[in-house]
Amino acid sequence: MTTARILITDDTPASLSLLVSVLEPQGYEILTASNGKDALALAAKAKPDLVLLDVMMPGHDGFAVCRMLKMEEATKDTPVIFITSRNETQSVLNGFRMGAVDYIAKPFQAEEVVTRVATHLKISRLTHELQQRNTELEAEMSKRREAEHAREKADQRLSSLASSEAQRWGLAGFVGESPHLRRILLDIERLQQFGKTSVLITGESGTGKELVARAVHHHSPRATGPFIPVNCVAVPAELAESLFFGHTKGAFTGATADRKGYFELADGGTLFLDEIGDMPAALQAKLLRVLEDGMVTPVGSTQPRHVDVRVISATNADLNAKITSGDFRRDLYFRLARYSVETPPLRSRPEDLPLLAAHFLALFASEMGLAVPTLTNEALILLRSHAFPGNVRELKNVMERALILSSGKPIAREHLQLFGESPQSILPVAASSTAVINDLPLNLEAAENALIQRALEIAGGNVAEASRLLGVNRSRIYRRFPEGTKE
Numbered sequence: 001m002t003t004a005r006i007l008i009t010d011d012t013p014a015s016l017s018l019l020v021s022v023l024e025p026q027g028y029e030i031l032t033a034s035n036g037k038d039a040l041a042l043a044a045k046a047k048p049d050l051v052l053l054d055v056m057m058p059g060h061d062g063f064a065v066c067r068m069l070k071m072e073e074a075t076k077d078t079p080v081i082f083i084t085s086r087n088e089t090q091s092v093l094n095g096f097r098m099g100a101v102d103y104i105a106k107p108f109q110a111e112e113v114v115t116r117v118a119t120h121l122k123i124s125r126l127t128h129e130l131q132q133r134n135t136e137l138e139a140e141m142s143k144r145r146e147a148e149h150a151r152e153k154a155d156q157r158l159s160s161l162a163s164s165e166a167q168r169w170g171l172a173g174f175v176g177e178s179p180h181l182r183r184i185l186l187d188i189e190r191l192q193q194f195g196k197t198s199v200l201i202t203g204e205s206g207t208g209k210e211l212v213a214r215a216v217h218h219h220s221p222r223a224t225g226p227f228i229p230v231n232c233v234a235v236p237a238e239l240a241e242s243l244f245f246g247h248t249k250g251a252f253t254g255a256t257a258d259r260k261g262y263f264e265l266a267d268g269g270t271l272f273l274d275e276i277g278d279m280p281a282a283l284q285a286k287l288l289r290v291l292e293d294g295m296v297t298p299v300g301s302t303q304p305r306h307v308d309v310r311v312i313s314a315t316n317a318d319l320n321a322k323i324t325s326g327d328f329r330r331d332l333y334f335r336l337a338r339y340s341v342e343t344p345p346l347r348s349r350p351e352d353l354p355l356l357a358a359h360f361l362a363l364f365a366s367e368m369g370l371a372v373p374t375l376t377n378e379a380l381i382l383l384r385s386h387a388f389p390g391n392v393r394e395l396k397n398v399m400e401r402a403l404i405l406s407s408g409k410p411i412a413r414e415h416l417q418l419f420g421e422s423p424q425s426i427l428p429v430a431a432s433s434t435a436v437i438n439d440l441p442l443n444l445e446a447a448e449n450a451l452i453q454r455a456l457e458i459a460g461g462n463v464a465e466a467s468r469l470l471g472v473n474r475s476r477i478y479r480r481f482p483e484g485t486k487e
Contacts, residue, residue: 251300
C-alpha cells in the first residue's frame, strides 16, 4: 500500500512540531507549511492525501485556504481537518461549510489526532475506490446495454420470422400425416380452453418446439395478447433478474429509466421460455415464486406488481437427470409441466418426410419465383436413408439448398447435401438397380436375407431404421435375425 502523504499547515512552530511528532511515527509522509500561501502552492504540487489546517493564520486564513483547495480539480476531493483553538459553534459550521470533513480543538490529545487522521484517510481511500469501481461498472454496463440491445433486435427479427412462418404454414407450420403429428394437434386442441395451464414442450433441437408453443398461444383465449419468446441460454446471469422482472430508475448503475421485464411485457399473453433446463439455479427460485403468486417485484422496488401470464417452456435436455443432479428444481418442474407435449424427431415420423420435403420445395420456390420442382426417386431414397440429426430444421435447410443447386429442375441425388454423409456412400443400391438385382441370389428366402442384411448395414444395426428403409414391420427383421440387431 502506498504511504499516505499529509500536509500540516500551522503558523505556530510549536503546534507544527507537535503534530509532526505525533503523525510521523505512524509511517506517514509529512509535508509542512507555516502560512496559507505556501500551503496552497505545496498542495498543488504534492497533491497530499489529507490536509491538517489551522484556522487563524496571517494572510489567507484556514477557511480561505480550504475554500481554494476545494476549487482546484487536483485537491477538490482531498479531506481537510481543521485544528484550532476556536471551537465556538459558528467557527465549526464555517469550517464544514468550506468543505472540511472534521474539526479538532486545541489543545488536542495525540491519540485523537492519530485516530481521526487514520479514519478519514480510510474513508477517502474507500470513496476513491468506489468511484473508480462505479466508473468501471458504468463502462461495463454500457457495453452490456449495447449487447442487450443488439440481442433484443436479433430476437425480434427471429421472432418475427417464426411468427410469419407459423401464419404462412397453417397450424404452427406442421405438415404430415403421422400419428405423432396427430397427437400434437390433439394436444393443441385440448389446450384451447385452458388459457392459464403451464405447458412444457420437450424434444430434440429442430423438432418445432417454438412452433408448438405459438400454436398453443394462437389457439387459446390469449391469442390477442403478446407472445414473448426468451432463450434462457442467452440471458446473462448478472442481468437475468432485471430482464425477467424489470427494474426502476436508479436501481443500479446504468439504470437510467424504469424498464419492464419479460413477465410484464407478456402480461395478458404468453411467455415462452426456451431451453428452460439451462436456467441458472438462483433464477429458478424466483421464477417459481412468480408462478405461484403471479407477482413480480422489479429490481430497486419494494412494490410487487401482478401479472397475468401463461408460461410455456421448452427444453431438449433430460430434466429428470438434471433434477437428480441438483441442477434443476423438482418443484419448478411440477409447476412448468402441468401439461407436457413431446415433439418427435423426424426419424420417428418417416411417413411425413416426403410431404415435408415437397412442402419446403413449394415454399422456397414461391419465394424465389421458380416453378415447384419434383423429387426424383433416387433423391427421395437418399432422404429416407438419412437420420436427420437436425430434424425438420435440417430438412428445411437441405431443401432450400437443393432448390438453389437445381435452379428449379427436378431434385436429384447430387443436389442433396446431407450433414455428415457423402451422397455416394449412403445407398449404393439405389444408384444401379440392375447391378443390385444381378448380385441377389435366385433363392427368394436368401434374397430377402441379403436385402435385410444390407438394410441393417446401412442403418448401423438399428432395426427400426432398417424396417423403415425396407418398408416392412420390424418383427419381420427380428424373425430373420434375432441376434445382432439393436433398437
